[in-house]
Structures are given as C-alpha cells and as structure tokens.
Amino acid sequence: MTIAQARSAPLVAIVGATGTQGGSVIKALLESDKPYRIRGFTRDVSKAAAEALKKQGVEMVAVNLVVENNEGVAKAFAGADYVFLVTNFWEHMDTTRESSEGKMLIDAAKAAGVKGIIWSGLQSPKNISEGKITRVVHFDGKASVSEYGRVSGVPFVVVQAGIYASSLLEPAIARSMLEKQPDGTYVLPWAVRPSTIVPLIDMANDYGLYVRAVLERPVFPDGLDVYTSSENVTAEEMARQLSEGTGKKVTFKQITPEEFIKPLETLGFPPVATDSLQGFWEYFDEFGYYGGQVTGLEGLARPTRTFAEFVKGSDWSEVFV
Structure with missing residues (x-):
C-alpha cells in the first residue's frame, strides 16, 4: 500500500531504515492494510537505498546515532508515535559503545513522548547460564539495553532476531x-x-512481520519478549x-x-x-539460542519463508566454489 500522509496515521520512526532489520520492518508495514507514516533514519540519505525508500513515501532523515549527537538524535524522534530501535555490534565490536548508544536511543524516544518502543535485543547468556558463560558480549550488550528499556517508563517490547539465514x-x-x-x-x-534446534530467519523477508504484529495489537504489549524465526x-x-x-x-x-x-x-x-x-x-x-524460549509464528500477517524456500531462492555461486 502507499504510505499514509494524514496526521491521523501513526508515525513510526525506524532506525537503520536502509539496513536489513529496519528495511524488513518498512517492508512489513508497507504490506499492511493499516495506514502508517514512516520516518527512516540513515547516515546518508543520498544513497540508492534511501532514495528508493523516499520514492515509496518514507520520510528519510540523515542522523548520526552516536552519544556525542544525543541532541540531534532527540530532535530526529520528535513527533513519533512508535519507534523501532536497533544497534550493530559488528560494525565496531565495542560492547560499551553499543550499550551506550542503545540507551541513548531509548532516552531520545522517551523525551519525544512516544507511545511505545520496539527494540531489537537478544538474550543474556550470562544470566541464563547463571554466570557460567560470561563472554558472549554481542548478546549481553543488547541484553543490558533491554534491561534499561524495561524500566524506562515507556511501553517497551523486545523483538529478538533469530539466526540470519543470509x-x-x-x-x-x-x-x-x-x-x-x-x-x-x-x-x-x-x-x-x-x-x-536452530531458529533460522530470512531477516529481510520476515523479521518485520513480528514488529508489525506488535504494532497492530489492540494494545501495545508492554514488557513483551518476542522470539523470531522463519522456521x-x-x-x-x-x-x-x-x-x-x-x-x-x-x-x-x-x-x-x-x-x-x-x-x-x-x-x-x-x-x-x-x-x-x-x-x-x-x-x-x-x-x-533463546535460552529455552520458543518462537511463535502465530499472529503474523502472512506465512514466513521456510529454509528450503530460502535456499532455492538464493544465489550460492560465491559460496559453493
């Protein structure tokens, strides 16, 4: 559907709009028969992916989502009803930085007065193993942001990403x-x-379905953890x-x-x-992977892509050489 422009439609601000997760969220909202206004964040609004989103009606905003730019980040969220937040540990591999930036995003969303925050978090192996496994920093860093969000005073949902099939x-x-x-x-x-059991997910095609399902509940489900997979x-x-x-x-x-x-x-x-x-x-x-928690595919707007479908629909020429 065409993105709504009427102010009566909820405005969803999406971090990483040109990335895999943010792009998947936009895809799922575009498929919905419900009206949304969408604001996408990226560092460079002139790149091809951002231009393509503009043509679909997404309001693209250039913003550097770092702690040093916390005032600019807060302004970027102004007017949003709901936000989708994600950070990329593998971009810099610095847990302290990831945790600080994730908490900054939550603070900015709260300052903007949003009605709900959806955060792409992960489990804490340290907590689940009761201190036995302490070095999975690319999980525990996101888990620390989840803990911060849950006590922020803003309705907060964690939509956890399964293992990328891609x-x-x-x-x-x-x-x-x-x-x-x-x-x-x-x-x-x-x-x-x-x-x-491996919770594989075709992130580009299916992750956004889970975020959409949260947004389209009759009441935003504060405190919910969602465990995603395609299969x-x-x-x-x-x-x-x-x-x-x-x-x-x-x-x-x-x-x-x-x-x-x-x-x-x-x-x-x-x-x-x-x-x-x-x-x-x-x-x-x-x-x-999810510490014993089970993924649920019910309540999604359409079927997810099975791993067999993903394999058959992908180009493996650079892998099997």
Whole structure:
C-alpha cells in the first residue's frame, strides 16, 4: 500500500531504515492494510537505498546515532508515535559503545513522548547460564539495553532476531560455516549437536512481520519478549535442505567452539569477536539460542519463508566454489 500522509496515521520512526532489520520492518508495514507514516533514519540519505525508500513515501532523515549527537538524535524522534530501535555490534565490536548508544536511543524516544518502543535485543547468556558463560558480549550488550528499556517508563517490547539465514551467503562467514572437502562435497561444521534446534530467519523477508504484529495489537504489549524465526529446523536438517536446494552434497559435522573460530582467526577477526563467538556456541549448545524460549509464528500477517524456500531462492555461486 502507499504510505499514509494524514496526521491521523501513526508515525513510526525506524532506525537503520536502509539496513536489513529496519528495511524488513518498512517492508512489513508497507504490506499492511493499516495506514502508517514512516520516518527512516540513515547516515546518508543520498544513497540508492534511501532514495528508493523516499520514492515509496518514507520520510528519510540523515542522523548520526552516536552519544556525542544525543541532541540531534532527540530532535530526529520528535513527533513519533512508535519507534523501532536497533544497534550493530559488528560494525565496531565495542560492547560499551553499543550499550551506550542503545540507551541513548531509548532516552531520545522517551523525551519525544512516544507511545511505545520496539527494540531489537537478544538474550543474556550470562544470566541464563547463571554466570557460567560470561563472554558472549554481542548478546549481553543488547541484553543490558533491554534491561534499561524495561524500566524506562515507556511501553517497551523486545523483538529478538533469530539466526540470519543470509549469513550462509556471505563468503567470509560461509568459509567458517561451509567447509569444502577434498572429494568436492561440503560439511556444515557447527559447534552444536545435530538435533539442536536452530531458529533460522530470512531477516529481510520476515523479521518485520513480528514488529508489525506488535504494532497492530489492540494494545501495545508492554514488557513483551518476542522470539523470531522463519522456521525452526535442526542443525542436521539444515545440511540436508542445503543439499536438496543447491544440488551440492552437504553433511552436518559437530565440532568444538574452538574449532569453529580457527578459520575466523585466520581471516583476521579480532579477539573480541572470536572470544564472543566461542562463548556463543558454548551457550547455544547447552542452553539453546533463546535460552529455552520458543518462537511463535502465530499472529503474523502472512506465512514466513521456510529454509528450503530460502535456499532455492538464493544465489550460492560465491559460496559453493
């Protein structure tokens, strides 16, 4: 549908509008039969992705979402009814910075008088493991922002992101996830058991559906945690579906967390990243990605994309080489 311009339509401000998560939220709202005004934030409104959103009716705002620009961030949220907030740890790999920026976004939204905040957070392995696993900083940093948001006084919902199916398509990451064998076959070497449930999500296509479902509830559900996936499959089933969808022979192989990060160290990933990822696999294998919480696909506006559909609809030419 065309984005509404009438002031009676709720204004949703979306951080990372040209990124995967923010873009998915915009996609889902555009599909809705309900009217929305949409304001998208990005650092460069002249890039092609921002221009494309403008043509669809999105109000694009250039803003640098850093603590040093907290006044500018507060102004950018002015007039918004609801906000979607996300931070990118992997852009800088600094947990302190991510936590500070996430809290700044919440403060700015609160100052703007929004009716509800939706935050892309994650579980805390440290809390779930009762202090046993303490180094998964790319999860715990987001969890600290969630804790801050829950006591902000503004209705607050956490929509947690599952494992990106698209990560398998990124050549640098795929080298640690799909390993070519001398006979030309491939193994999927993950540091979990074959029966481990993996909450895979086609982020661009499906994540926004969960955010839309929150916004379209009769009452904004303060305090809710939403656990997203397009489909829950076992690690072993992932390998089988990759084989069927690509025509390449792929088998699952359980490895240790230490073995998983070795290729990343070779590629030059910094210690903060490899250490966090090693801790992540230890957590994932013992406690589950969502710490035992179950994703729910009910209440979404349309069916999500299965992993088999994702595999068949993707270009794997740069991965299986």
